[in-house]
Amino acid sequence: MLIDSHCHFDFDIFDDQRDVLMTQCENHGVLGFLVPATTCLSWSKLQALAAHYPQWRAAYGLHPYFLRESQLAEIDLLGDQCEAAQAIAVGEIGLDCWPGSVDINIQIDFFSRQLLVAKSLNLPVILHARKSYDLVFKCLRETKFKRGGIVHAFNGSLEQAKRFIDLGFVLGVGGTITYSRAKKAHRVLNALERSAFVLETDSPDMPLNGFQGQINTPLSIPIIAEHVAQIRGETERQITAQTYANLLRVFPKWHEGLL
Numbered sequence: 001m002l003i004d005s006h007c008h009f010d011f012d013i014f015d016d017q018r019d020v021l022m023t024q025c026e027n028h029g030v031l032g033f034l035v036p037a038t039t040c041l042s043w044s045k046l047q048a049l050a051a052h053y054p055q056w057r058a059a060y061g062l063h064p065y066f067l068r069e070s071q072l073a074e075i076d077l078l079g080d081q082c083e084a085a086q087a088i089a090v091g092e093i094g095l096d097c098w099p100g101s102v103d104i105n106i107q108i109d110f111f112s113r114q115l116l117v118a119k120s121l122n123l124p125v126i127l128h129a130r131k132s133y134d135l136v137f138k139c140l141r142e143t144k145f146k147r148g149g150i151v152h153a154f155n156g157s158l159e160q161a162k163r164f165i166d167l168g169f170v171l172g173v174g175g176t177i178t179y180s181r182a183k184k185a186h187r188v189l190n191a192l193e194r195s196a197f198v199l200e201t202d203s204p205d206m207p208l209n210g211f212q213g214q215i216n217t218p219l220s221i222p223i224i225a226e227h228v229a230q231i232r233g234e235t236e237r238q239i240t241a242q243t244y245a246n247l248l249r250v251f252p253k254w255h256e257g258l259l
């Protein structure tokens, strides 16, 4: 089955169309959704939606890009939240060095503390890393975090990919690879082992080529799978089966959850 391993399906923008989209996804074979949280304020809505839709799995955490709205004290609540809501991962956490982001030392503090929470719960993490791979490796090393997870929207080199894979991570492959100009991403994707990646949309963000300016939805997953198959010279069936197997390997709690 096809899974969207990273979508913000809890965002308000989907409130009016969520049920319709869920039905459409089912009709297109997209049968699972991993929804990572962004801010503490969003946790309760996500928890309620994940309880409502048996196809959803949730991760809880404080997203690096939204830390202006966050306080360190919220991390004290994270462990209980993950346990009460049967989280399968801690996320979306990481470091974002894009202009306009919060001071990097503050980000590192939040990230490292959340890695320690994940470590104490023995949960994998959903990593958000933008222009920050070396710093992310440093935090993983310093916290001795070895439980792995997903590197969301990976766009690094093959060497960086291998470093993450050695630490138990798989790489999130999404809409970027539908653009013909993304030559480096195509080369890296083509060189990866089958066991190294999963599919994701980052809905409502990261629209596919040809859909710029539109709201992205998990309905993009079959199109992404088609592109991945073409780039790697494999069949869509192989991509579907292998990415599902990869997801279950990284998230052994996938089938425990809320069913």
Ligand SMILES: [Zn+2]
Binding pocket: 006, 008, 036, 092, 152, 202
């Ligand atoms: Zn995200």
